Amino acid sequence: MKSLAASIFVSFLFLACSSAKKNASDSTTEKTISTLDGKYLVTQLNGENVSEHNITMEFDKKNKKVSGYSGCNTYSSTYTVSDNGVVIDIPMATKRYCPDLGDLEKDFFKALTSCKTTQLKSDQLLLNGMEGKTLLAGVKE
Known part of the structure; x- marks a missing residue:
């Protein structure tokens, strides 16, 4: 009987802990999304400085x-909220031809849609990939 009571107690303890973690995660995600709202100037793309290209991301929560x-082009996309931040869908873009910037734009869109986690540090936004590597970094304007 004592072992049954102990098992039940341990089960409730695990449930309470996982529920608290989920609530904390939901709260953190909601805080991230609410502070994400606004316009960011992209400063780094895959570790390289791209500030001179004036790439921007404007989030509308x-x-x-x-x-x-x-x-090169203007773009628009939608995003969904995940436990780790935001997941950005494939963007639609205008079709301007910029031969010198084609690879930059392609890399930007690839990084944007490969985002797995989102971090906000003061006015800096970090969009990270699967292994936690920072794909995009930006500062709030």
Whole structure:
């Protein structure tokens, strides 16, 4: 009987801990999303400084959209909220031809849609890939 009571107690303890973790995660995600709202200038793409190209990301939390300038074209996409931040869908972009910036734009869109985790540090936004590597870094304007 004592072992049954102990098993039940341990089960409730695990349930309480996992519920507290989930609530904390939900709260953190909601805080991330609410502070994410606004316009960011992309400063790094895959570890390289791209500040001179004026790439931007503007997050609209009400409509869950992200849009901006990709170095050559303007773009727009939607995003969804995950436990680790945001997941950005494949963007639509204008079709301007920029031969010198084609690879930059392609790399930007690849990084944008490969984001797995989102971090906000003061006014800096970090979008990280699967292994935690920072794909995009930006500062709030």
